[in-house]
Amino acid sequence: xxxxxxxxxxxxxxxxxxxxxxxxxxxxxxxxxxxxxxxxxxxxxxxxxxxxxxxxxxxxxxxxxxxxxxxxxxxxxxxxxxxxxxxxxxxxxxxxxxxxxxxxxxxxxxxxxxxxxxxxxxxxxxxxxxxxxxxxxxxxxxxxxxxxxxxxxxxxxxxxxxxxxxxxxxxxxxxxxxxxxxxxxxxxxxxxxxxxxxxxxxxxxxxxxxxxxxxxxxxxxxxxxxxxxxxxxxxxxxxxxxxxxxxxxxxxxxxxxxxxxxxxxxxxxxxxxxxxxxxxxxxxxxxxxxxxxxxxxxxxxxxxxxxxxxxxxxxxxxxxxxxxxxxxxxxxxxxxxxxxxxxxxxxxxxxxxxxxxxxxxxxxxxxxxxxxxxxxxxxxxxxxxxxxxxxxxxxxxxxxxxxxxxxxxxxxxxxxxxxxxxxxxxxxxxxxxx
Amino acid sequence: xxxxxxxxxxxxxxxxxxxxxxxxxxxxxxxxxxxxxxxxxxxxxxxxxxxxxxxxxxxxxxxxxxxxxxxxxxxxxxxxxxxxxxxxxxxxxxxxxxxxxxxxxxxxxxxxxxxxxxxxxxxxxxxxxxxxxxxxxxxxxxxxxxxxxxxxxxxxxxxxxxxxxxxxxxxxxxxxxxxxxxxxxxxxxxxxxxxxxxxxxxxxxxxxxxxxxxxx
Numbered sequence: 005x006x007x008x009x010x011x012x013x014x015x016x017x018x019x020x021x022x023x024x025x026x027x028x029x030x031x032x033x034x035x036x037x038x039x040x041x042x043x044x045x046x047x048x049x050x051x052x053x054x055x056x057x058x059x060x061x062x063x064x065x066x067x068x069x070x071x072x073x074x075x076x077x078x079x080x081x082x083x084x085x086x087x088x089x090x091x092x093x094x095x096x097x098x099x100x101x102x103x104x105x106x107x108x109x110x111x112x113x114x115x116x117x118x119x120x121x122x123x124x125x126x127x128x129x130x131x132x133x134x135x136x137x138x139x140x141x142x143x144x145x146x147x148x149x150x151x152x153x154x155x156x157x158x159x160x161x162x163x164x165x166x167x168x169x170x171x172x173x174x175x176x177x178x179x180x181x182x183x184x185x186x187x188x189x190x191x192x193x194x195x196x197x198x199x200x201x202x203x204x205x206x207x208x209x210x211x212x213x214x215x216x217x218x219x220x221x222x223x224x225x226x227x228x229x230x231x232x233x234x235x236x237x238x239x240x241x242x243x244x245x246x247x248x249x250x251x252x253x254x255x256x257x258x259x260x261x262x263x264x265x266x267x268x269x270x271x272x273x274x275x276x277x278x279x280x281x282x283x284x285x286x287x288x289x290x291x292x293x294x295x296x297x298x299x300x301x302x303x304x305x306x307x308x309x310x311x312x313x314x315x316x317x318x319x320x321x322x323x324x325x326x327x328x329x330x331x332x333x334x335x336x337x338x339x340x341x342x343x344x345x346x347x348x349x350x351x352x353x354x355x356x357x358x359x360x361x362x363x364x365x366x367x368x369x370x371x372x373x374x375x376x377x378x379x380x381x382x383x384x385x386x387x388x389x390x391x392x393x394x395x396x397x398x399x400x401x402x403x404x405x406x407x408x409x410x411x412x413x414x415x416x417x418x419x420x421x422x423x424x425x426x427x428x429x430x431x432x433x434x435x436x437x438x
Numbered sequence: 439x440x441x442x443x444x445x446x447x448x449x450x451x452x453x454x455x456x457x458x459x460x461x462x463x464x465x466x467x468x469x470x471x472x473x474x475x476x477x478x479x480x481x482x483x484x485x486x487x488x489x490x491x492x493x494x495x496x497x498x499x500x501x502x503x504x505x506x507x508x509x510x511x512x513x514x515x516x517x518x519x520x521x522x523x524x525x526x527x528x529x530x531x532x533x534x535x536x537x538x539x540x541x542x543x544x545x546x547x548x549x550x551x552x553x554x555x556x557x558x559x560x561x562x563x564x565x566x567x568x569x570x571x572x573x574x575x576x577x578x579x580x581x582x583x584x585x586x587x588x589x590x591x592x593x594x595x596x597x598x599x600x601x602x603x604x605x606x607x608x609x610x611x612x613x614x615x616x617x618x619x620x621x622x623x624x625x626x627x628x629x630x631x632x633x634x635x636x637x638x639x640x641x642x643x644x645x646x647x648x649x650x651x652x653x654x
Contacts, residue, residue: 014634
C-alpha cells in the first residue's frame with residue numbers, strides 16, 4: 005500500500021516537473037533570433053575556412069605521399085636498373101683439376117673435374133672428358149665439351165646466359181639440370197634433361213629443338229637419326245653417362261607408366277578400334293617413328309587416312325604420338341585437334357590437359373585458354389607427373405600477360421609445393437619484383 | 439530598395455551582399471524554401487533559420503534544460519541542414535528533415551554527455567536551467583530534475599521528452615527516432631518508472647509537490 009502511494013507520489017511529482025520544464029521555456033525574442041542567426045553565419049564561415057584548410061592540408065599530404073612514393077619507386081627502379089646493368093661478375097672454384105691457357109680444363113687425377121660458380125651453378129666433367137671454359141663474365145658463361153660427358157646444374161638468372169657447345173651442337177641453357185655427352189668418334193650427341201628447359205641447335209632435322217624436363221635427345225649424325233625419348237630421367241642419366249642408347253621400346257614403357265600414374269580412365273588398349281593385334285602393331289610403329297624423329301611419316305599416314313577418320317578411330321597412344329609429331333613439326337592446330345580428340349574419347353587420361361595448355365601457348369593469343377587447361381590438370385591431378393610444370397607454366401604466362409603482381413600468388417604456391425622445382429628461381433624473381 | 443529586394447539573387451551573391459528578407463520570402467512555401475536551400479540561395483539560410491529555429495531551440499532547451507546548450511545545438515543543426523540540403527529528396531518535407539537533424543544532433547550530444555559523465559565519474563548538472571520567469575526554488579527543482587534526466591539512456595530520454603514535453607504521438611516519436619512503436623512504448627515506460635522512482639527517492643523533489651498541494 006505504501007509502495008503504491010509512493011509510486012503515485014513519484015508519478016505526480018514527475019508530471020509536475022515535466023510540466024514545469026515544458027512551460028518554463030520561453031519563446032525567443034526577435035533580437036535573440038537575429039543574434040542566433042549571426043552566430044550561425046559565423047559558424048558557417050569558420051567551418052568553411054576550416055574545411056578549406058583541411059582540403060589544402062589533405063592535398064599537401066597527398067602530394068608529399070605521392071612524392072615519397074615516386075622517390076621510392078625511382079630509387080627502386082634505378083637500383084634494379086643498375087643491378088641489372090651491372091650484375092656481379094661470375095667467379096668459380098675448381099676441384100680436381102685446373103684451367104690451362106685457352107680455357108682448357110685439365111683434370112689432375114682420375115676423378116674428373118668440377119667447377120662451382122659463386123651464383124650457385126656448377127658443372128662436372130666425367131673422367132676422360134675434354135672440355136674448355138671459353139668465357140666467364142657478368143653476362144654468363146660459355147663452356148665447350150669436345151669429347152665425353154658433362155653434368156650441368158645451372159641456376160636460373162634473367163641477367164645471365166649459359167651456353168654449352170657440345171661438338172657441333174649448341175645448348176642454350178636456362179635454369180636447369182642436365183647431362184650432356186658427345187662422342188666424337190661415333191658422332192653421337194646425347195642430352196638428358198632432368199629439370200628445366202634447354203634449346204638445342206645444330207645439325208638436327210628441325211634445326212632447333214626445345215626440350216622439357218624428363219626428355220632425352222639422342223642424335224646420331226652417322227646414321228642421320230634424331231630421337232626424343234620421354235621419361236626415365238634418372239635411368240637415362242645413369243645410362244647416359246656410359247654413353248649407351250636406350251632401346252626404342254623404352255618409349256612404350258614410359259608411356260605405360262605415365263598412364264598408370266594418372267587417375268582412372270580407359271587404357272589405350274581398351275579403346276574401340278579394329279583388331280587388338282593390328283592396333284598394337286600400329287601403335288608400336290607410330291611410337292617408333294616418333295622416337296626416331298620420323299614425324300613426317302606419322303603426319304603422312306594421317307593425311308592418307310584422313311584427319312577426321314584418324315581422330316575418331318586412333319587409339320589413345322596414337323593420338324598422343326600424332327599430337328607430339330604435330331607439335332614437333334610446328335602444326336599446333338593439328339596437335340590441338342588430336343589432343344581434343346584424346347580428351348573426348350579417353351577422358352581418364354589427364355596428360356592431354358597439360359599438353360593442351362602447351363599447345364594453346366604455342367598457338368599464340370591463347371593464354372587464358374592455356375591457363376584454363378593447366379588449372380584443369382592441376383585440379384584433377386594435383387600430384388600428377390606434370391603438376392610442377394603446369395603450375396610453373398601458368399605462373400610464367402600469367403606474369404607475361406598480367407605482370408608480376410598477378411603472378412605473385414601463383415609463385416608463392418609454386419615455391420610452397422616445389423621449392424626445388426625448375427621454376428623456383430623464376431618464382432623467386434617474381435616475388436622480388438616490387 | 440524594392441528593386442534590390444526583388445532583384446537578381448545571382449547579382450547579389452556576386453557583390454557579396456545579402457538581401458534583407460522581405461514579405462515575399464516569409465510567404466515562401468516550405469517546398470520552395472527547400473529548393474532555394476538546395477540551390478544555395480543566400481536568403482534561404484536566413485529564412486530557414488527564422489522559420490524553424492524557434493522549433494529546434496524550444497525542443498533542444500526542453501531536452502537539455504539549458505538555453506546556451508540549446509543555442510549551440512540549434513546552430514549545429516542548421517549548419518548540418520545547409521550542408522546536407524542536397525540530400526533532401528522531397529522538398530515538401532523540409533520541416534521533418536530539419537526535425538530529424540535536430541533529433542540526431544541531440545542524440546549525439548546526449549551520448550557525448552553520458553560518455554563524459556562516465557569518464558568524469560560524476561553526473562554533469564545543467565549550469566543554466568531555464569528560465570528567468572521561474573523563482574529560485576523552482577529553478578533549483580528543475581535543475582535537479584534535469585540531473586535525473588541525465589541518468590537516463592539517451593534514447594529513453596529523447597522518447598520521454600518527445601512524448602511528454604513535445605506532446606508527440608507514439609507513431610510520430612517512433613518515426614523521428616527511427617524505431618518501432620513498441621520500442622517507444624518500452625522506452626517510455628522505462629523512463630517514466632525510473633524517473634518516478636528517482637524522484638520518490640529524492641525527498642526534496644517528492645515532498646515539494648505534496649507541500650504545494652497541502653498549501654493549496
